[in-house]
Amino acid sequence: MKEAFQLHPQLAADCAEVGHLRLSRVLLMNDSSYPWLILVPERAGLREFYELDPMDRYRLSDEIVLASDVLRSLYNPDKLNVAALGNQVPQLHLHVIARRVTDAAWPGPVWGKVPAVPYGKKNLTRRLDELRGAFATP
């Protein structure tokens, strides 16, 4: 029997769910310092990018572009950062982060730079709503 996909508890703890694409679950990192999406391909047991089937890799590549389009339409970033690291959370996940030259970590990468600043409940709800709206817009 095929192992079922389950979101890693660390990702569930650090993020809020935006929704589902054809391959990936879309999460919002609960850090108001940056508009920061995470794509988690809903395939059980994957740790590395190369472990995806080629068709899933191509789909993930499309979903990275979709997430990029959403971030660009909402937040007009100066730069996008795209990364699959997974040194600390072993489940394969892709970061797609909207960067501004004025943000807390610029020009460095965001990881481990400054402590996360969680959204308040109201701001988190608002951000999730605007993201869901943008993903739903063709």
Added chain:
Amino acid sequence: MKEAFQLHPQLAADCAEVGHLRLSRVLLMNDSSYPWLILVPERAGLREFYELDPMDRYRLSDEIVLASDVLRSLYNPDKLNVAALGNQVPQLHLHVIARRVTDAAWPGPVWGKVPAVPYGKKNLTRRLDELRGAFATP
């Protein structure tokens, strides 16, 4: 007339050339702390992953897997890190880095963690030779 691709001078300064794939120029970052490849799609004027044509994106995805296979066959890493950041060097380039749990930056990302430790001339030549050999092996 189409603008010609030229490698960004900062990448040329920081890296040694391994060779060419169908889409990307393959570079070795001159930092002996990590086996660290950089793929630079040979398309002029690109800064972001989403700017690639879809077929180029799919090809880049294949070349990331090829670079991953090469690093795995030679260095048996504990983890691979794949990233397109470009906050400091604007030309689109993809990092594919072989990480070990004993390396200088683990479990953090490699960027800005510890100063680069350049290969000596002999070790650089040896590493380039072994990488070229591995890329040439089907």
